[in-house]
Amino acid sequence: MRRSAIYAVMIVFLTGLAATAPTATDQDKGAEQMSLEGGSQGMVSFPHHQHQKSLADCNACHDLFPQEAGAIEKLKAGGALKNRQVMNTRCIKCHRDKKREGAATGPTLCSQCHQRE
Numbered sequence: 084m085r086r087s088a089i090y091a092v093m094i095v096f097l098t099g100l101a102a103t104a105p106t107a108t109d110q111d112k113g114a115e116q117m118s119l120e121g122g123s124q125g126m127v128s129f130p131h132h133q134h135q136k137s138l139a140d141c142n143a144c145h146d147l148f149p150q151e152a153g154a155i156e157k158l159k160a161g162g163a164l165k166n167r168q169v170m171n172t173r174c175i176k177c178h179r180d181k182k183r184e185g186a187a188t189g190p191t192l193c194s195q196c197h198q199r200e
C-alpha cells in the first residue's frame with residue numbers, strides 16, 4: 084500500500100474512534116425522576132433532570148454524595164452523612180436561598196416534599 088493510502092485508512096479509523104468516544108455532553112445523567120427514602124415522614128419525589136437543567140452544576144448536590152443510585156442511604160448507614168444532612172444543607176437550603184432572591188424555587192414545607200401513605 085502506498086503511504087498516502089495508509090494515512091487515509093488511519094484517518095478514517097481515528098475519526099471513527101472520536102465519534103464513539105464518550106464526551107462531556109453524553110455523561111450518565113442518571114434517572115429523570117426519583118423517589119428518595121424519607122424515613123418516618125415518607126418518600127420524597129425528586130425531579131432530577133429538571134434540577135440538572137435549572138442548576139447546571141452537578142456538584143450543587145453531588146459534592147456531598149457520588150453519582151450512584153442509593154449513595155445517600157449508603158453514606159448515612161456508614162455514618163459519613165447525618166440523617167437529614169442532604170435535606171437541610173442542600174434541598175431546603177437552596178430552596179430558601181432562591182426564595183429570598185425572588186427566583187423560581189422548590190418546596191420548603193415537610194408535606195410538600197414528603198408523601199405519607
Ligand code: HEC
Nearest residue numbers: 111112113114134135141143144150151152153154155156
Ligand atoms: C439538586 C440535586 C442534584 C443535582 C444538581 C444533580 N443530582 Fe444526580 N442525583 C441526585 C440524587 C438525590 C441522586 C440519588 C442518590 C441516591 O440514590 O442516594 C442522584 C443520583 C445520580 C446518579 C446515579 C444514578 C441514579 O439514577 O440514581 C447519576 C449518574 C447522577 N445523579 C448524575 C448527575 C449528573 C451528571 C448531574 C449534573 C448534570 C447531576 N446528577 C446533578 C441529586 C442531584
Ligand code: HEC
Nearest residue numbers: 120121122124127166167168169170174190191192193196
Ligand atoms: C425539599 C424537600 C424536603 C423538605 C421540604 C423536607 N424534607 Fe425531609 N427529607 C428530604 C430528603 C431528600 C431526605 C433524605 C435525605 C436526607 O436524609 O438528608 C429527607 C429525610 C427526612 C427524614 C429521614 C431522616 C432519616 O434518615 O432518618 C426525616 C425524618 C425528615 N426528612 C423529616 C422532615 C421534616 C420534619 C420536614 C419539615 C420540617 C422535612 N423533612 C422537610 C426532603 C425534604
Ligand code: HEC
Nearest residue numbers: 127128129133134137143173174177178181187188189190
Ligand atoms: C442549588 C439549588 C437546589 C437544590 C440543591 C435543590 N433544589 Fe429543588 N428546586 C430548585 C429550583 C430552582 C426549583 C424550581 C424549579 C426549577 O427551576 O427546576 C426546584 C424545585 C423543586 C421541586 C418542585 C418541582 C416542580 O416541578 O414543582 C421539588 C419537588 C424539589 N425541588 C425537590 C428537591 C429535593 C428533594 C432536593 C434535594 C435532594 C432539591 N430539590 C435540591 C433548586 C434546588
